[in-house]
Each structure stands twice: as structure tokens, then as C-alpha cells.
Amino acid sequence: MHLPRTLAVIIAWLCLMTALHADTAPLNVLARPGLNLNGKWAMIIDPYENGYYDYRHQPYDATEPATGGYFLDRKPANKSELIEYDFDTAPTLTVPGDWNSQAERLLYYEGSVWYRRKFDYTPSAADHRLFLYFGAVNYRADVYLNGKKLGTHIGGFTPFAFEVTGQVQPAGNSLVVRVDDTRRVEAVPTVNTDWWNYGGLTRDVLLVETPAVFIRDYQVQLKPGSSNTIQAIVRLDRAGPAASAAVAPAAPAPVAVRVSLPDLGLSASGQTDADGVARFELPAPNLALWSPASPRRHTVELSTPGDRISEKIGFRTIAVRGADILLNGESVFLRGICLHEENPLRGGRATTEADARLLLGWARELGCNFVRLAHYPHNEYMARVADELGLMLWEEVPVYWTIQWENPDTLTNAQAQLTELIIRDRNRASVIIWSVANETPVSEPRTRFLKTLVDTARSLDPTRLVSAAMEVHTDPADSNHKIVDDPFGQYTDLLSFNQYIGWYDGLPDKLPKVRWTLAYEKPVVISEFGADALQGLHGDKLTRFSEEYQADLYAQTLAMLQKIPQWRGATPWILCDFRSPRRPLANVQDGWNRKGLIGENGTRKQAFNILREYYESRRFTAV
Ligand code: GCB
Structure with a gap:
């Protein structure tokens, strides 16, 4: 029954x-x-x-x-209900x-x-x-x-x-x-x-x-391979709520679409194709490109007979050549820092434009030209404010540690999150890297899973770099010999890896002895290093959780990294202390990961200044 x-x-x-x-x-x-x-x-x-x-x-x-x-x-309809x-x-x-x-x-x-x-x-x-x-x-x-x-x-x-x-x-x-x-x-x-x-x-x-018919989505960027032709792809939405998959729609009549960049004196008109998409190429011979030194954005107006939308978009190229990262054709060193989407002063998720300005303002104070938005898509204000401030971004999906590599639903889920992120942010000049994973354990199913994400990213956006934070392993015969040979590295544009020598792996005095074997001749961008320090806790350089330990680890790590010939940037872990249920140590962690350069009260720790001074010295040197 x-x-x-x-x-x-x-x-x-x-x-x-x-x-x-x-x-x-x-x-x-x-x-x-x-x-x-x-x-x-x-x-x-x-x-x-x-x-x-x-x-x-x-x-x-x-x-x-x-x-x-x-x-x-x-x-209740009455007092008895x-x-x-x-x-x-x-x-x-x-x-x-x-x-x-x-x-x-x-x-x-x-x-x-x-x-x-x-x-x-x-x-x-x-x-x-x-x-x-x-x-x-x-x-x-x-x-x-x-x-x-x-x-x-x-x-x-x-x-x-x-x-x-x-x-x-x-x-x-x-x-x-x-x-x-x-x-x-x-x-x-x-x-x-x-x-x-x-x-x-x-x-x-x-x-x-x-x-009723509106501009749903657009990509306005430099044509791949060009630095003076703007390409615009505009997608209209014309399906009403009654549209159903069961009824085949009649071929839609073309709609006129116009693209203009008034401050450059450019415009073009065209029509949508059978898919509701209109494509344009606009020669822009005197285009001022976007860069951290000059974050120029141009007003882009898109219109149809019934709709009009406009926003500011910057144009720049990003590419790799051998071990170099080229921004607008010139070699660049990524002076970066990692960030969680958290406001340490108020506590909780960073949600507003003001939060984005606070966090990215601190990154600028540190001398950064680059920020890794770890470990999941941050709110849209972050990329919009980064566009305005001239900060390059690494954006990431939460494919973190061990997920179900052989579960097709898990892959569909990860692909959907990556797709939604890329569609949202592919008009942001600040975003230069899509990261598909963080510290995932090497296996055949894992590499297949991540390769699918790389293909997804490249098909949605062929104009940016693709990477992931990979892991280092140690030569069993020599603990000072570090090897990066993750097979997934063949699919990424950068060789990025997290390394915690001196914190999870020995003490900072190990750092000068380390030597590296890197399996790929690609730009090395260290996606994490760091140490916990409770702001205001002092001790000598060997006292765990003291500011001095963290500052010494930063100084020694930076010295070690300079010995890697293909080193092209870093995003140390992390700008601010953040809450983590994995960190219970009373009176030190109290539910916070203390690897921030800025404490939960906003005060800069000693290591903040070490990194700021180093970045100041690297302001004009790419290699
Ligand atoms: C890592 C992770 C990061 C952690 C960090 C740590 O490798 O990528 O999410 O918070 O180490 O503090 O241990």
C-alpha cells in the first residue's frame, strides 16, 4: 500500500x-x-x-x-489552527x-x-x-x-x-x-x-x-594574440518564461547590436546569429593597456533596440614564454599575497565593496601587484575593486585536498562552479589566472579530473593562464632535496606549489640547505609559504608562534627562493589571520589560523614589514 x-x-x-x-x-x-x-x-x-x-x-x-x-x-487562519x-x-x-x-x-x-x-x-x-x-x-x-x-x-x-x-x-x-x-x-x-x-x-x-530581450552575457577583451584589436562577443537572452524544452523555438529574427567605447572613439554595429550571439572586432591602434602601474579602464557601452548596458573594462595581455610571465608583452614578477574572504576586524565573511577595499588596500600597502583569492570564488566586488586599484588576481575553485575524484557528480559540480566564476569575471582585467585546485594528492583519477577542469577553463576563456597550487615531495635519500614533478604540471601554464619548509617541515634553519628539482621549465609562482604567529607574542627566532619566528621564516624563505632561476612570484600564506575550526590551541590559536601578516585586530606583525621591504626592492625587477 x-x-x-x-x-x-x-x-x-x-x-x-x-x-x-x-x-x-x-x-x-x-x-x-x-x-x-x-x-x-x-x-x-x-x-x-x-x-x-x-x-x-x-x-x-x-x-x-x-x-x-x-x-x-x-x-493560522483562526485562533485554533x-x-x-x-x-x-x-x-x-x-x-x-x-x-x-x-x-x-x-x-x-x-x-x-x-x-x-x-x-x-x-x-x-x-x-x-x-x-x-x-x-x-x-x-x-x-x-x-x-x-x-x-x-x-x-x-x-x-x-x-x-x-x-x-x-x-x-x-x-x-x-x-x-x-x-x-x-x-x-x-x-x-x-x-x-x-x-x-x-x-x-x-x-x-x-x-x-x-524582454536583453544582454545577458558578454566578453569584451583583446582579441587573442593581439594588443590593439578589441573583440566583443555579446549574448542576448530572448527566451521568455514560457519557453519550454518540449517546444522547438522558431529560428529567432536577428537583433541589431551596437558596441561602443566612447573615450576611444570606437564603435561597431552588427546582428545576432541564430544563437542570439553577435561578434565584433574593433581595431584600437592607440589603446592604453591596463597594468598595475596604470590601471586604465575604458567605458564599454553595449546596446540593442531595447536594452543598454555599460561598464568599465581594462584591456591587457597575459602570457607565458619559457620561465617568464608576460604582462602586455613584458616580463613581470608577481609580488603577491593570499587572502581568504574574511574581514578579521568585524569577523565573518567579507561581503561588501567596503570589505574589498579594506583587504585589497592592505595588500597594496604591502607592496603587492598580485593577490591569490584562496580557496574559492570571492565576491564580485573583489575583482571589480582590483580592476580599479591595479591588482592582478588568481581566482580559484574549492577543489581542495581530497575530494571524490571518481564521482561524476562531484566533477559536474566542480565544473559548474568554475563555469559560473569564469562567466562572472572574464571581463575583469585584474584576473590573470584561473586556479582549478589546491594541494590535491597525485593519482591518475585526480589528474584526469583536474585536466577536465583545465579544458573547461580554456574553452570558456582562452585569454588567461590556468594553474593550481600543487605539492612538493622530498627525496627519500635527502630531506633537503625537494622535488616538484606532479604529472598535472604538464597541463598548467605556471608551476605553482605550496611549501612549508621551516614550519611543517623542520625549522627555518633548514631553508638555506634546500635544493630543488623542478620537472617543468615553466614560471614558478610559489602559491603558499608561511608560519603561525600570534600578534604581540614575542620570543626568539626558534619560539613557535612568536612574531620573531614568523619574521625569520619569511626572511630565510625569500633568500631561498631567490636561488630558483625560474622563480617569478609568490603568494605567501596569508594576509590576515582567519578563523579555522582546525586550530584549537588555547591562548594562541583559539580557533584562528595565525599565519596572517596582520592579526585579528588589524595590527601588522613583524613579518609584514619583512615582506613589504622585499617587495619594495622587487618593484622594478622582473627576474
Ligand atoms: C595549506 C593550505 C591552506 C592552509 C595552510 C595552513 O597548505 O592550502 O588552506 O590554511 O596550508 O595554514 O596549514
């Missing part, structure tokens, strides 16, 4: 789950009209997922109309923001939290479309509008959207999101990381209004 019903529910649920996935977010949403949905959201903590499953553990959203579930956002939740009287959380840093009782919480926001909206144009945009939700989001499920998104650090044209009322809309940040072994990242699993609606939430 029960089996057929259960089966029917499972089948209905599977159909719903496959149908209702989020869309890739349109570009440049902040430039569009709409409604900012940031601010206070009502929240219900739901560790038993009581608002999602009925008491037989069937998801309420598997049937339509649903018989229960917090997403219905109901109120039993409803055991009420968003109107629930506490609130601020969006954007993680929940962990907003309430002491949520600091270690991992699981489900329901968010609810009420809103009114009157569209600004009659012939419009509406999208609900999420900058990122960690980790899984189930989104419901006015009691109806819009869909699900998986992956904690990239944007997504749902089309809601025709579903928004002038007043009293209820937007409900179940956020689940449970760590799972098959997920990306997996259960084990050295950073805090901040849950929540961690980035902007917007209702975005567009015309």
Missing part, C-alpha cells in the same frame, strides 16, 4: 529536482533597475529539517500544492552575511536555516522580465517565491538566478530560502578544509528587471 505512494513521491521529487535548477546569473546586475533585497531577513534555525520534510521524511516540496513546509510562510512556525515573530539575520558571525549560538552551527523576506515591487517598464539574483549562498539553496519552488542551487561561492517574470505581485511577496551548509564528502569542497564553513545568504540578493 505504502510503496507505490512512496515511489510516486520519489519520482515526482526527482522530476522536480532535475527541472528546477538555477540559471547562470546575467552579468552586471547592479547596473540594472530592480529591488535590492539585502537587509533584515526573518530566520528559523532548522537542524532537523522539519520545515523541509514531513514526519515520514518526504520532502514537502515534492508535491504540488504542498501540504506543509516552512516555504508556504503560513499564518495549529502552525508551529511564524516568520513574522522569528529573529532576523542581516543579508548579505554569514549566520555564524551574527549570533553566538550560530558560531559552530552547520545545517539548515530558513530565511524569509517580504517585498513589494512595481516594475519600471511594461514589457519587462524579472530575475531573482543571488550573489552566493553557502552551500545549498532551495528557493521559493509565494509558496512555489523556483529551484535549487548547489555550490557556496558563485552567483545564480531564477526567472520570476509574471510571478511577482505588486505587494506582499514572500521570498523564502532554505540554506543548508552541511558538509558532505561528495561535495566541493568536501568535509575537510582549513577554513570556517560560513553558512547563509552570504552575498547580495537582488530582484533584477530587464527588457
Whole structure:
């Protein structure tokens, strides 16, 4: 009796789950009209997922109309009706923001939290479309509008959207999101990381209004191989909400598209092809290129008869030749630093443009021209502010340590996160490197998995470098002989590796004795080195966790690296102390990884100055 019903529910649920996935977010949403949905959201903590499953553990959203579930956002119809939740009287959380840093009782919480926001909206144009945009939700989001499920998104650090044209009322809309940040072994990242699993609606939430046919996506960059021809690829979206895969669309009529760069006096007109894409090449003989020394950006205007969008874009080339990294054809040394997306002063995820300015401002004070945004896609403000400040960026997906290399769903998940990141940021001159992994153990399935990600990155963006933070191994016959020969190195443009000689591997006095064998003649960019120091803790150079130990390790590491002929840059670990549940040592770590050059209170440690002085001395020397 029960089996057929259960089966029917499972089948209905599977159909719903496959149908209702989020869309890739349109570009440049902040430039569009709409409604900012940031601010206070009502929240219900739901560790038993009581608002999602009925008491037989069937998801309420598997049937339509649903018989229960917090997403219905109901109120008792009369004084006798039993409803055991009420968003109107629930506490609130601020969006954007993680929940962990907003309430002491949520600091270690991992699981489900329901968010609810009420809103009114009157569209600004009659012939419009509406999208609900999420900058990122960690980790899984189930989104419901006015009691109806819009869909699900998986992956904690990239944007997504749902089309809601025709579903928004002038007043009293209820937007409900179940956020689940449970760590799972098959997920990306997996259960084990050295950073805090901040849950929540961690980035902007917007209702975005567009015309019926609108500019969804564009790539405006230098034509590959050229430094004076701009290439623009513009994609229109013309599918209305009623479009369904079952009905083959008629061949769309071409739409006129215009690209102009007014400050360069350039413009071109064309038409979309059968896929809704228009392509342009604009000769730009006197183009001032973007670089850290001169972060020139140009206004780019894209328009169709019904839509217009503009933003500032910088143009530059990036390439490798032998052991050199060439920026605009000239050899460059990457004076870098790693960064987590965390504001150490306020605590919690860095979410705003002001946070981006704080963190990247500190990197500039350190003398950097380069920042590694570890270990997952950071918010979009980071790349936009880096464009403006003239900082080159390494952007990364959370393929970290040991994930399920042979699980096809894990690969699909990693590819989706990489795709969403690249589509979001491929107009940013600051981004020069896509990193597909960090410290992954060598194996045949791992190398195949990562090679697929490299192919994904190159097919979406042939204009940037691809890398990964690899590992070093030690010659069994000589502990001072370090070898980098990861077979994955054949697929990357850089030879990047993390090394902790003097911290996890001996003491700093080992550093002068080290010699290297590198299997590839590629530019070496050291993706991590470092040591913990509690800001204000002093001792001699051999006292663990003292500022002196960390400063000495920096000085000796920099001296060692200079002996590697193909050394072309470094991103030491890390600009600021950051929270990590793996770091329990009382009175020293207290739940923080202390490898920052800046302490949790914003004070610079001694090693900050060692690195700043070194970078000052390397300001004009590439090799
Ligand atoms: C690493 C990881 C980084 C850790 C760091 C450490 O190699 O890539 O995520 O936080 O070491 O402090 O141990």
C-alpha cells in the first residue's frame, strides 16, 4: 500500500529536482533597475529539517500544492489552527552575511536555516522580465517565491538566478530560502578544509528587471594574440518564461547590436546569429593597456533596440614564454599575497565593496601587484575593486585536498562552479589566472579530473593562464632535496606549489640547505609559504608562534627562493589571520589560523614589514 505512494513521491521529487535548477546569473546586475533585497531577513534555525520534510521524511516540496513546509510562510487562519512556525515573530539575520558571525549560538552551527523576506515591487517598464539574483549562498539553496519552488542551487561561492517574470505581485511577496551548509564528502569542497564553513545568504540578493530581450552575457577583451584589436562577443537572452524544452523555438529574427567605447572613439554595429550571439572586432591602434602601474579602464557601452548596458573594462595581455610571465608583452614578477574572504576586524565573511577595499588596500600597502583569492570564488566586488586599484588576481575553485575524484557528480559540480566564476569575471582585467585546485594528492583519477577542469577553463576563456597550487615531495635519500614533478604540471601554464619548509617541515634553519628539482621549465609562482604567529607574542627566532619566528621564516624563505632561476612570484600564506575550526590551541590559536601578516585586530606583525621591504626592492625587477 505504502510503496507505490512512496515511489510516486520519489519520482515526482526527482522530476522536480532535475527541472528546477538555477540559471547562470546575467552579468552586471547592479547596473540594472530592480529591488535590492539585502537587509533584515526573518530566520528559523532548522537542524532537523522539519520545515523541509514531513514526519515520514518526504520532502514537502515534492508535491504540488504542498501540504506543509516552512516555504508556504503560513499564518493560522483562526485562533485554533495549529502552525508551529511564524516568520513574522522569528529573529532576523542581516543579508548579505554569514549566520555564524551574527549570533553566538550560530558560531559552530552547520545545517539548515530558513530565511524569509517580504517585498513589494512595481516594475519600471511594461514589457519587462524579472530575475531573482543571488550573489552566493553557502552551500545549498532551495528557493521559493509565494509558496512555489523556483529551484535549487548547489555550490557556496558563485552567483545564480531564477526567472520570476509574471510571478511577482505588486505587494506582499514572500521570498523564502532554505540554506543548508552541511558538509558532505561528495561535495566541493568536501568535509575537510582549513577554513570556517560560513553558512547563509552570504552575498547580495537582488530582484533584477530587464527588457524582454536583453544582454545577458558578454566578453569584451583583446582579441587573442593581439594588443590593439578589441573583440566583443555579446549574448542576448530572448527566451521568455514560457519557453519550454518540449517546444522547438522558431529560428529567432536577428537583433541589431551596437558596441561602443566612447573615450576611444570606437564603435561597431552588427546582428545576432541564430544563437542570439553577435561578434565584433574593433581595431584600437592607440589603446592604453591596463597594468598595475596604470590601471586604465575604458567605458564599454553595449546596446540593442531595447536594452543598454555599460561598464568599465581594462584591456591587457597575459602570457607565458619559457620561465617568464608576460604582462602586455613584458616580463613581470608577481609580488603577491593570499587572502581568504574574511574581514578579521568585524569577523565573518567579507561581503561588501567596503570589505574589498579594506583587504585589497592592505595588500597594496604591502607592496603587492598580485593577490591569490584562496580557496574559492570571492565576491564580485573583489575583482571589480582590483580592476580599479591595479591588482592582478588568481581566482580559484574549492577543489581542495581530497575530494571524490571518481564521482561524476562531484566533477559536474566542480565544473559548474568554475563555469559560473569564469562567466562572472572574464571581463575583469585584474584576473590573470584561473586556479582549478589546491594541494590535491597525485593519482591518475585526480589528474584526469583536474585536466577536465583545465579544458573547461580554456574553452570558456582562452585569454588567461590556468594553474593550481600543487605539492612538493622530498627525496627519500635527502630531506633537503625537494622535488616538484606532479604529472598535472604538464597541463598548467605556471608551476605553482605550496611549501612549508621551516614550519611543517623542520625549522627555518633548514631553508638555506634546500635544493630543488623542478620537472617543468615553466614560471614558478610559489602559491603558499608561511608560519603561525600570534600578534604581540614575542620570543626568539626558534619560539613557535612568536612574531620573531614568523619574521625569520619569511626572511630565510625569500633568500631561498631567490636561488630558483625560474622563480617569478609568490603568494605567501596569508594576509590576515582567519578563523579555522582546525586550530584549537588555547591562548594562541583559539580557533584562528595565525599565519596572517596582520592579526585579528588589524595590527601588522613583524613579518609584514619583512615582506613589504622585499617587495619594495622587487618593484622594478622582473627576474
Ligand atoms: C595549506 C593550505 C591552506 C592552509 C595552510 C595552513 O597548505 O592550502 O588552506 O590554511 O596550508 O595554514 O596549514
